[in-house]
Amino acid sequence: MKVTTTKILSFSSIILLVTLLFSNIMHHIYDHDSANDLFCISETCDNYSENVLKLMNKSVDPCDNFFQYACGTMIRNVSDTGYIRDMVIKVRKEVGYVLEKGWDQDKNKANRKFVKSKSLAAEWAIRIYQQCSHIGDISNPIDILKPINKLWNSLPIATKLSWPLESNKNSINLNWLDFYAHYSNAFGYEPIFRVGYNLMNNLYIQIDFCFIEAEKFDCQVLLKFMMLNKTNEKSKEYEKICNEVIDFIDKVANFEQKIGSDKNLYDLKTIESYTGLNWESFFQITLNYGKSFRKEKNPSIIYDNKLIIVDDALLDTLKVIENTPKHIVFNYFWLKTIIYFISNIMSIPVFGFCPDSFLSDQFPLSFAIARLYVDYSLKPGSKLKAIHMVNQLKQSAIESIEKNTLFDDETREKAIEKLRSIIDFVGFPEKFMTDEQLDEFYGLQSSIDPMIGDNYYESYAKLLRHYKHIMFGKMGNDSISLRGINTFSPLIFNAHYNTLANSIEIKPILLRLPLFDAELPFYVNYAKLGYIIGHEIFHCVDKTGIKYDKSGAFREWTTDKFEKKYDDKTQCFIEQYRNYTEHSYGLSQDNSTVGEDVADNGGLRVAYMAYQHEMKRIQNLGKQPQLFPKLVDKKMTVEQIFFLATAQFHCRFVTRTELNDWFTHDIHSPPESRVNVCLQNFDKFAESFNCSIGSPMNPEKRCRLF
Template identity: 25%
Template sequence: MESTEWSNGAIVQYNNGFQRWPRREGTIGSIGIVEQQLYRFILELSYPFRTSPIVYRLSRLHPMCRSSSPDGIFAVEYITNERFPQYNQLTINNKWNNNNKKERKMVSNVKLTNRTLVIVFLIVNESKPTLNEISHKFDESTINHFLSSAVPSSYSQHPGPNMIPGYHHYYSLNHGPLPPTHNMSTTAPPPAFYHHHKPYLSPIQPPLHPLFPSLHPSMMNHNPASSSSSNHITTSGSGVCLRPGCVKAASDILNLIDESISPCDDFYRFACGGWIHRTAIPDETGHVSIFEQSRERLDIQLKDLIETSNDTLPAIVTMKNMYRSCMNLGAIEKLGMEPLKNSLKELGGWPVIEGESWDEETFDWINVTEKIRSNGFKPDMFVNFKVIADVMNNTRNMIFVDEATLGLRRQLITQGPNHTTVKVYHQLMVDTAILLGAKNKTQVEIEMWDVIALEAQIAHATHDPQMGEKKQSWYLYLKAFADVANQTDVLANNQSRLGHDWIRFVNSAIDLDGKEQFTPKELVMVDNIRYMGQIDYLISFVNKHDKRLLSNYMLWRVVLQNLGTGNKVLRDMKDNLNKHLYGITEKMARWKLCLSQLTGSLAMALSSLYIKHHFNGSSRERAIEMVRFIQDEFDEILHKTEWMDSETKRNAYRKSKMMKAIVGYPEELANDTLVQEHYQDLELTSNNFEMNIRRVRIWAHKNEFKKLRRRNNPHNWKYFANAANVNAFYWSQANSIVIPAGILRDIFFDHDRPQYLNFGTIGYVIGHEITHGFDNIGAQFDEIGNARNWWKNETKKHYNEKAQCMIKQYKDYELPHSLRINGDLTLKENIADNGAIKEAYQAYEKYVSKFGEELSLPGLKYTPKQLFWISAAMNWCSKSSPEMFKTRLDTDSHSPSEARVNVAFSNYESFADSFQCKSGTKSNTVHKCTVW
């Protein structure tokens, strides 16, 4: 390869050759090799995260570098387009010069390969090396020898490019997963290079390493445990971990933190400030978080699997057909609005479209409910029926009678016609009706305002989430559904207006396949008995006086189900509503929308595909070990609890010991025969998305209500089969926690990094789910998952007092713009957060007592304990648009991210001790609240 001799320039190694960038005349700084007078950055070029072009900016430098001379500080950008790799470019940015202007120098004709590494040098003085010095120290054979010995070509890169001062970052750009058989112990650890500039970096001392003369051999060695077959990265003395997982973790943390903020003043901003500063809120979602970014990286893996894998299992083919039909925009546009128009005709016609020709005499709201359900739409506009395990006896199933779903959430639809979003919602109704054939716009506007008024009445009857969890007295466990009428005390003389129509309505909505009908003697659980009384009156009144209004509302809710999945015109109308609801200004990539169609009823097939191709068995084993440590620590906390009486404590201990953990995935998910049996009655095509959606709904609805007459197994593997999921769960009726394979990866878990990071990230999540078994809701269920009072009255009183302390503490936390947290709504999650961080930290201390102290991370001045807290906080780094923030504050049972960190951590003395925060600071408040 030809190269021009420039005395100053960066070196890029690719295809076993070199390219040098010239420095434009007039800019400040020189790039080159200066022995013992530079920091070396080797940057990973990451796998692209999106199909559209994206720039990965690597401009954030460690404070140590920011405080040095600005002379020659450079950053690298990798611009890539996944669909058009021929347009890939590599650029170098001069981030600082005399005029404080950003300059870009393009490197053309650089073909990036999976062996591409970029080496950028930072000069901290005026020295300028000669070309001979560069060639002497970094000749081609030396680089190639180093590359071939440092890391196997099959080694997978970690997502996200990073810039770390003080050490090397060596990964190949292999887009595949780390092979399960790969033994990291065979990989020579990358060398470190430390220049004496700040007290927390080691000075360079002779003799020098023969490969890189500026490297001291002591920097190449660390405790054998870190390079042996053991997964425990420990040392008996001081040392730095240089395994790839440690290097990646250090890089992530440097990009996350903001050291200009004191951890004792605002730990959330300290731990997440760098990420917040450099992370943009996606226009298509209105929200971004560490969880969402990890989920997006998982989604890319899933997308690639769906599009490229050759699995022939019929269940997998069915799942892929749903995805392909969704991606087939040509077929969707060709069908246009005909599928929706035909559906409305089958349902008796939408009165606002039919005009005067609509016949009120033939309308029967219960018959229409049955047609809505049988045509593949959700019949949940008045009451939402589900099958659940009997809360008193989880081996049998029962009907759960829930409140209706709403087209516009309660807090908005009840604001009245002058509210901006209500006006947008009304305009959506009007525009849709006219698009589907309505002629008289004035009449349409009048009728749609009536529909909004009816929906507002239904909304008023539902539970207000601002009041927190529903009161226990609202739930009603009835041995016979007929007793519902007797319990509607808001009605005159306790007499149901609908009478026997209730039974006919339930049978039309749930579909027991004609074999057996729902009867008045059916065992049911009613979610909100007050709602049932009001909806009973409302339906009977409107059906008697204005059948047209009732039909208009029911069919509007059918139309609304189709807007997001129809042709472009319908999708655009729904996007406009989302803009007002959530501040979303851009459309989500089509493949993401299509992938989301697979995360419900088709999640088992998708997860089966994922675990075969991507899940590492060693991650599962390590996570199971962590679960044991954390469960043991919760037991220890129980043992030391002084406010519980001995009998209640024994009951709690029994429940803890019987709690099961499904880590990664249930074994049955790897059995193709069982997966295929689950989907045997579902057939989907690759060219009719609208029909596929309806078929899936019909199939899922039948499957759910088939369970009603069957004996329930609360530990049925199908309940835990959604393994391709970046989340975790506690299921009270099985007394089980679920830690899916999808979260045992990425920033949350890596078996190749110290456990103080894993206990801080996934350990916090595990502890959170364990504590849910003992929050204000989970505590009402016993060790086998049945609702039972196992609390002595005095102990329950103490528990409630502690809960009230936490409610007030979160209510008093000051959010931006004078907003406040609903402490009642978020109580169960706050209890789980506070318990989790204590369990995870103390479990890690036990881990250290068993396996010894762990190595620190390179380039960071923080202790392992401090890094535990930093990693725990980074779980919750997030940003939202103002609209989305308000929506989540109103509806989400989780507190905003900064409170999840700042409030929970401030309640725990060990956090303050780790960072030496004085009493009375924001991170070490005098008044603390704890439940566990």
């Protein structure tokens, strides 16, 4: 008995110790902004409050036009393009800086002042970037052809022919699709379509159009380059060849314009039948499986199962290419190769080819690059705070649904169940914060020296071949877990609700100013990032979301009564936003933005609810939220700062032309109506600024769905 008691006491002591430790950690993470100090006097808070005041136009009555009041100085400045673009530019520069400084040239190893990770994948990204940043060192045009010729001559037919090809009289035994596979393997470049991977519940192969340059300028510049020291007779031949390629580009570009946002799932067998092309041979070359391709498990999976995502317009394009004379198609590849090399070299010092390429959602080492960025740029505690916010916002959304008379009992129960089941992917995947798991994902076990070529193009081609092969091996492999990974593009500026997975993704670059900062008082973070998260949460139960259940399966779970009330209330938003006139230009919008407008309104309310809950929580602990001294001096309350923070995220200068395009192409409302109409519908805003009933920002009629 005595021993048993001791064991029980020891176990209880451990539990108590862990509980106390966990409580202290949570207290440190979530309550440092509600410490005994009443004012936030850090540099971050000081800069933030200065920026708030800098943007405001105090000559405008906030009850007349809050957007003009909150953003007046920015929207008068043509050079201001808005926070989002500024943030993207800043992230791009920081990623480029870390990749550039991350290699110690003298010691020929990673520079630990900038690189924390010892992952092979991170080193691989840095070393390829070093090569990329020196592409522009080539000054002699003739030298451009050296790496081109080396790679071109490695192709199956290149050395047997005289380039460019003059006509079909040249003997071309290889079909164009097999040549394209060899070509992309050699150059790491895919000028017509790109083979990549997509992760949505399962791992899929995705075949996308690459942007086809239909401009004649490229070919004309190249023509002049090719005709250096040539006879007039030869120049005419080259001009004819170039014009044939331009016509070919125009045909392909016409199909590209037909591509829509919806893509379809196919199996390999169906694609072969539809296009009349040997895709098995293509994948055998592309994925480096050799003759054993059909004997492997994964080829059988894609041959018989719908695991390939592709647009029908692309499949139609491939049939056109098949019917084009071979010499024209092959000349296109040859010309595009030279253009690709020249354009990259010319863009290095001016446009920044390297940072743009490495930040692309298609770059194979995107997780390694994101890891370098997160280690270098994000403040400690950012992810934990954001996760806490997501949980608070989901709980507030559930409370909102519980009190909402729009829902009948049956629909309310299903909606709450779906909200509780939302999977959230916040920041950078936790598993990749471990070097071993990051390297395991990329199939790296030893030195990457063999993967580094003589120049950037060789190294990137090796990387692309390795990546395609490794990722293909993960398809249908139950022993490989992709849990915790929602997409392959962690550094794209986006928050997203995935209907098919019932999940929310908050990218790591959102966990920084101007949207979020771990050092700022909580009410500012809820006003900005919280509003965005709330917006995504309500897509779970919007017009599209209600057609899918908690697991992401297509299954309607609402009643006819609910849908009738839903449509009636949505109509209120349609009329309200349609009748709003953009203050600067007198332009009215249509109803194409209603889905996002409803999410905006719901997101604001749930962000406000969550901030209020957080306020009560810290007040129950006998504390108060930290204040900004410079904003207190201006007699601003916490609630007013909350609404200013929400509005100022949307500050940007918009021209009349941009506004016309906005109504045509964007599913969100323009900045002014997005701010003002949303706040007009929220009584708490009018209360905080003492707006009289009937004033523009406190109308007698409001729209509310959630």
